[in-house]
Amino acid sequence: MTRQVPEDGTLLPLMEEFYTIQGEGYHTGKAAYFIRLGGCDVGCHWCDVKESWDAELHPLTAADTIIEHAKQHPSKAVVVTGGEPLLYNLDYLTQGLQSAGIKTFIETSGAYPLSGYWDWVCLSPKKFKRPLPDVLAAAGELKVIVFNKSDFDWAEQHAALVHTTCRLYLQPEWSKTHEMTPLIVDYVMQNPKWEISLQTHKYLNIP
Ligand SMILES: C[S@@+](CC[C@H](N)C(=O)[O-])C[C@H]1O[C@@H](n2cnc3c(N)ncnc32)[C@H](O)[C@@H]1O
Numbered sequence: 001m002t003r004q005v006p007e008d009g010t011l012l013p014l015m016e017e018f019y020t021i022q023g024e025g026y027h028t029g030k031a032a033y034f035i036r037l038g039g040c041d042v043g044c045h046w047c048d049v050k051e052s053w054d055a056e057l058h059p060l061t062a063a064d065t066i067i068e069h070a071k072q073h074p075s076k077a078v079v080v081t082g083g084e085p086l087l088y089n090l091d092y093l094t095q096g097l098q099s100a101g102i103k104t105f106i107e108t109s110g111a112y113p114l115s116g117y118w119d120w121v122c123l124s125p126k127k128f129k130r131p132l133p134d135v136l137a138a139a140g141e142l143k144v145i146v147f148n149k150s151d152f153d154w155a156e157q158h159a160a161l162v163h164t165t166c167r168l169y170l171q172p173e174w175s176k177t178h179e180m181t182p183l184i185v186d187y188v189m190q191n192p193k194w195e196i197s198l199q200t201h202k203y204l205n206i207p
Pocket residue numbers: 040046047048049081082083084085107108109110123124143145171172173174175199
């Protein structure tokens with residue numbers, strides 16, 4: 001039996017919350033409070049948080065409670081991730097965060113319609129369920145995971161679909177780091193509109 005999540009966004013399946021350093025992409029190195037919502041059906045075979053996929057395993061939690069927790073930390077930035085956070089209506093959560101003076105950042109595959117009020121959208125498009133036009137249009141950063149050589153073409157296809165000011169990142173898939181990072185280095189030197197993003201939190205041994 002599938003549990004229903006209320007459509008008003010007042011209750012959300014919360015997998016975990018943690019205060020750490022943003023490890024990836026444009027905001028790398030900045031302290032932020034992470035809110036990880038459960039549920040994803042995109043199915044990336046290399047996903048590094050498969051425990052998030054089944055939303056039923058993660059307790060429905062009041063968005064008001066999540067906002068209160070976020071307020072308790074020195075950094076006034078939150079990263080909403082998952083799972084796939086855009087499975088849910090994020091209007092209520094992000095309105096509450098912004099009203100508390102907290103900047104709202106999202107990590108998304110873009111496979112579901114955009115909801116919420118965002119100071120920064122990180123779009124990481126996936127072949128397994130392609131991003132929707134409204135998320136492509138809102139992306140401040142495009143972060144493509146490089147698992148094999150064909151992902152460079154995939155990256156260029158999506159770079160053509162985002163805003164001209166969107167920052168462009170290539171991030172090695174973690175298990176393929178040793179094989180793909182040298183290719184990414186060469187690619188970025190030849191195509192300098194792209195930058196490298198590494199999962200620096202994994203090197204730092206922090207969440
Ligand atoms: C776990 S996902 C959750 C948010 C959303 N579902 C998405 O994919 O963007 C967070 C970020 O981690 C990236 N990621 C997941 N597994 C990875 C891996 N094995 N190596 C590198 N990056 C990975 C995703 O592409 C995404 O940018």
